[in-house]
Amino acid sequence: FISLQNKRITVRAVENLVKKYTGLVNPLKSVSPHKLRSTFGTALYRETKDIYMVAEVLGHRDVNTTKKHYAALDEDIKREASNKVTLRKKS
Template sequence: LFPTRNGTQVATRYVRAVVKRMARRAGIAEAEKVSPHTLRHTFATDLYAETTNLRLVQKALGHADVSTTQIYT
């Protein structure tokens, strides 16, 4: 998902560390619990709250089955 300058993939551990660091800098309570998945989940929850369009959320997240997306309702 995040390629380096030489075309290799950025390590998952590095991405998690960057997200946690940015959460701390942003002053988010319990920043240590913030992860890339937290960001994805928040995006989906907020999108559904704004639109109430489950199919839109499904498409945005790339879920093949809408039942996977229903956890955001």
């Protein structure tokens, strides 16, 4: 990230900003920059179903890293879909 002074923002500064603004929204819940990144990756994968694009956006050199973290979502999606199916009794 780049600051208004065109300098790199430190990791600590990003952590402090996330803590500050998430505290304003929900003071009872702690959120880390990593959790925000993970939530973004999850939302992106759920919307696109494109693991290669998600890997590229998140900067993963190896798509297997992305698959390891987001492959479980496929199972969740399948489970949700099967739960929506209702079987009818034969007349």
